[in-house]
Amino acid sequence: MMFNIDINNDFADKAGPGGWNDPDIIAINQDPLGIQGKKVAFASSRFPNVSTEIVVANCSTSSKIEPKRLQWIYNSQDGTIRSALNRRCLSINNCSTAEGATIVLSECHINDSQTQCQGKNQQWTVGTADQTVISQMNGKCLNVNLLHGPNVDAHTWDKQDYQQWLWNTTDGTVRTKHDGQCLTVLQELEIWAGSLSDHSQAVVLLNRGNSGSESITVKWTDIAFPNDQAAIVRDLWARKDLGIFIGNFTSPNINYHSVMMLKITTMRNKY
Incomplete structure (x- = not known):
């Protein structure tokens, strides 16, 4: 060999x-x-300015995944959803308004006038009634891309369970209602x-x-x-x-x- x-x-x-x-x-x-x-x-x-893709992973078989990659913190004051791994922000990549825009983890830039769209692509509203996670920038939903899974993207709300998320306050995970998989920072x-x-x-x-x-x-x-x-x-x-x-x-x-x-x-x- x-x-x-x-x-x-x-x-x-x-x-x-x-x-x-x-x-x-x-x-x-x-x-x-x-x-x-x-x-x-x-x-x-080792490079905090490099964006990392977000996926969904099977929570029950995630022993090989560092637990903090599955844990999230929502701040209703500034609208950020931060990873417990490194406190970086869930973001719509490049401030895209397109359907299916990629969701990534990147440095937080809320209200930073020197950055693209001033961090508005990192602000979200968590809906307790409909269990959605909505971008404050363009109104699109955090969405599991079933055609190109396990990727997560931003998509117009179409009232499907792959756009609904269950927040577990005990273990810090965010799970898709569609199949219970966890929102995960890609390794x-x-x-x-x-x-x-x-x-x-x-x-x-x-x-x-x-x-x-x-x-x-x-x-x-x-x-x-x-x-x-x-x-x-x-x-x-x-x-x-x-x-x-x-x-x-x-x-x-x-x-x-x-x-x-x-x-x-x-x-x-x-x-």
Whole structure:
């Protein structure tokens, strides 16, 4: 498998969005390593100004999702709905008034004259009678896009249960009345890993974001290595060792829709 990866390095110029290594072509829960690898961790965004997409996820099977990604705080005074994860605001992307405008999580800019639409795209009215969440900017509803699920968008109210939301004050979740799934901050940075025959780990770092680039940190505890163990990290595409690290490795910035492939070998298993 390592030999095949090294061969694929010759096609690096074909990589990138839409290319052979585009994570969008990897089905959810499909093994991108081809070695019975599994998703071992999610990483958090380090850039607060990067917008993150909002989706709905199954609350009952969300143990792999950080709980705060499912929790929301509504402020009726300023109309914001903030994520418990980072206090950023539920927003209509780019202040769009179009049907089906994407809903994202971004920095709050309420009444900020220096920003597009002065944060009006981040103000909502929660209807207790009809269970809707209505944009104060354009009157459109928070809506589950059934054709392109699990995405959430803004759409004209059509009196359907996929535009109605149940607020759970006990656990902080907001659930769609349609099927009970939770409003969720999309997990864009992923770490996949699988054991190799020499007891090293093949690791894939995925940036599923739609803009920008970010570094991803893989912790030794994510890949069943002792936290205090020194390990050699090898970049499989560059075909070079990156150095010896203890406890974790932080990658250089990885572009959106792109991946980095590593082989991590503890010093104990190296010799």
